[in-house]
Amino acid sequence: MAKIILSVNAGSSSVKISVYTAERGQAPVQLAETSISGLTAPPCTLSYSRGDQVLDKDRMVEQKVETQADAFGVLLQTLIDDGELGEISSRDDIGIVCHRIVHGGDYTKPQLISDETYHHLEEINDLAPLHNATSLRIVQRCIRELPAAHNVACFDSQFHASIPEHIRTYPIDPEIAHSNRLRKYGFHGMSYAFITREAARFLGKKPDEVNLIALHLGSGASACAIKAGQSWDTSMGLTPLAGLPGATRSGNVDPSLVFHYASDVGKLSPASTKELHISRAEEILNKEAGWKALTGTTNFGIIAASDDPKMKLAFDLFVDRVSSFVGSYYVSLHGKVDALVFAGGIGEKSDRLRRAVVDNVACLGFKLDEAANAEKLDGKTTVKDIGAHAAEGGEGSPKHGVLVCLTDEQFEMARTCAEDPELW
Secondary structure: OOEEEEEEEEOOOEEEEEEEEEOOOOOOEEEEEEEEEOOOOOOOEEEEEEOOEEEEEEEEOOOOOOOHHHHHHHHHHHHHHOOOOOOOOOHHHEEEEEEEEOOOOOOOOOEEOOHHHHHHHHHOHHHOOOOHHHHHHHHHHHHHHOOOOEEEEEEOOHHHHHOOHHHHOOOOOHHHHHHOOOOOOOOOHHHHHHHHHHHHHHHOOOHHHOOEEEEEEOOOEEEEEEEOOEEEEEOOOOOOOOOOOOOOOOOOOOOOHHHHHOOOOOOEOOOOOOOOOOEHHHHHHHHOOHHHHHHOOOOHHHHHHOOOHHHHHHHHHHHHHHHHHHHHHHHHOOOOOOEEEEEHHHHHHOHHHHHHHHHHOHHHOOOEOHHHHHOOOOOOOOEEEOEOOOOOOOOOOOOOEEEEEOOOHHHHHHHHHHOOHHHO
């Protein structure tokens, strides 16, 4: 018996719902997708597509939308009101709602949301106050408005449960670290799980046979060393702030920097609430840094296309940081790397960034096919080969592949639910 699955992906300024039909143990089939953007920079806009048909693109939202939960309500009603989407004629038609939860603490696999699970996630909110609380508000709304559906939490951190102890441990007092849950967790796990499986399929290998250096590059950016199909190391840490810079995140900085930046960093931010205990330090490094601080824009496409010195600095800085992680992970994997994989909005779209990174790490045996790199992805091919292929053994022959992957976190969540016998 088929079930309707909603995959809900709540970001800091947007909410996206992908609708799938799935049977137990079978790959989900997407029926529709809808999203609202602009929550932090109104007016909000709505996009909606059913199958290959685009019904709305950046249409102004007339309803009052102030939170992610508000946006979810509008999107849910959009699906129910679509008479052509026969699979959803009422709320009772929805069987499973899977939620992308950024921080899962010690959870190593998706969890059916019960009172106990929900309260545990509330307890770890302070590990990711800028991310988890918004998702939990949507969970609350689903429990209230979709009583017939199973709610499932899929964690961005779960893919990284395989990171070895010597890599995930911080050199601090072990008792304090244990009691306060202070260690590297890693994020973008839904994306990396998808990338691992699809890259392995493309390379003609089983997932547990591939070694990859994967780059999820978007407004939030990270890198991951994947060894035998499992996470070996990743750039994000206790929270998504660590590692690479992003649109508004600083990435790695000297831990003392923030104390020299402002005098009130230890105080709670004015944006703090009973659910969000945000310090000024977290606010500065998460929301007032990154390439927006350097350039005034969060649009990396503008940065990559500009010769303005400020833009060039941000571009060169990002390339340097990405390249450094590629080099580090190459050593950590002992040079046994099947491919370097670019994913995420920037990784998928910016041929200039891909070229700059691959040029930087060419000494490791990576090389681009310039024509393939310049071609835009058609949106239908999940994995594209952009690596050079010189004659075997020839001078300058590349040792490793270079791929682009159109990652799909919503599909990965739905696939996980379709394969979970507890939900059927």
